[in-house]
Amino acid sequence: MEFNIHDKKIGGKHPLFFIAEAGVNHNGSTTMGKQLIDIAVEAGADAVKFQTFKTENIITKKAPKSTYHVETTGSDNDQSWFDLLKTQEMSKRMHVELIEYCHEKDIIFLSTPYDEESADLLEALNVPAFKIASTDTNNIPLLQYIAKKGHPMILSSAMATMEEVELAISTVRSEGLNEIAMLQCTGNYPAKLSDTNLRVMQTYMKKLNCIIGYSDHTPDLINPVAATAMGAKVYEKHFTIDRSLPGPDHRMALELDELKHTIKAIRDT
Numbered sequence: 001m002e003f004n005i006h007d008k009k010i011g012g013k014h015p016l017f018f019i020a021e022a023g024v025n026h027n028g029s030t031t032m033g034k035q036l037i038d039i040a041v042e043a044g045a046d047a048v049k050f051q052t053f054k055t056e057n058i059i060t061k062k063a064p065k066s067t068y069h070v071e072t073t074g075s076d077n078d079q080s081w082f083d084l085l086k087t088q089e090m091s092k093r094m095h096v097e098l099i100e101y102c103h104e105k106d107i108i109f110l111s112t113p114y115d116e117e118s119a120d121l122l123e124a125l126n127v128p129a130f131k132i133a134s135t136d137t138n139n140i141p142l143l144q145y146i147a148k149k150g151h152p153m154i155l156s157s158a159m160a161t162m163e164e165v166e167l168a169i170s171t172v173r174s175e176g177l178n179e180i181a182m183l184q185c186t187g188n189y190p191a192k193l194s195d196t197n198l199r200v201m202q203t204y205m206k207k208l209n210c211i212i213g214y215s216d217h218t219p220d221l222i223n224p225v226a227a228t229a230m231g232a233k234v235y236e237k238h239f240t241i242d243r244s245l246p247g248p249d250h251r252m253a254l255e256l257d258e259l260k261h262t263i264k265a266i267r268d269t
Helices: 030-043 067-073 081-088 092-105 116-124 140-147 162-174 200-207 222-229 256-268
Strands: 002-005 008-011 017-023 047-052 108-113 130-132 153-156 180-185 211-216 234-238
Touching: 017 030, 017 256, 030 047, 030 092, 030 256, 047 092, 047 116, 067 081, 092 108, 092 116, 108 116, 108 130, 116 140, 130 140, 140 153, 140 162, 153 162, 162 180, 162 200, 180 200, 180 234, 200 211, 211 222, 222 234, 222 256, 234 256
Parallel strands: 017 047, 017 234, 047 108, 130 153, 153 180, 180 211, 211 234
Antiparallel strands: 002 008
16 A cells, blocks of 8 residues: 655555644744745655645634634734634745745645645645645545545544544545545644554554554654554654744744654654
8 A cells, every 4th residue: 555745655665754744833934934844854854744725714703712722822812813824824925935945955845725725726836745634534525625636635633533534534535536644643732642542543554444644743752653663654743943933833843853853763663
């Protein structure tokens, strides 16, 4: 069981595919986006992943922040969830510049589309695969829409039941796409080791008949080693330039030395 993302083979006996998750830690800045790419390259990641969305397509203006985002960015009275997301959007120009920079640095550019318009943009920019966020594991219309594009899909499963995970896989396959990876994930930021339950991956291996991996929200080094030893073929980890930067996801992300150490531990394993 294997497939290609750009020039990398995923699955089988090939080396684990490591995705350095930049997410929204660019804070809306192309310069910071390029700094994140530099970090991912220096650390030895196979791909660097951002997030692509139009805020008005995915939430209402009165949508409240989660407790986690209140802790990291202040209350809804300080800044609404809608206004916060607007500061984290990437323009088409920013996408183009970051993709070109990834080409220069010889690292794969990936991004998570959260809506159909964003998926269309990534397809137009020749992004080689789609990473689906855990929030959309049960978004059947979006899964169908993206699967029809025919590019490999990597999904995460935080907050999903086994039935929802199986439905997501069968939905993608029903559109004729079999280049699928499912990542176990725990939807806490950061996640405690006691909540991660890596043996879920073993259940997926038995039931899903697709490539299995792990999307890691823990700050520790145990899970990268353990998950790799257990057979993960794709690994995703958040990283940042500096954890003290303002924004929702910096506090649970790795800095350069930690990202390097994580990837080295995986390669050694």
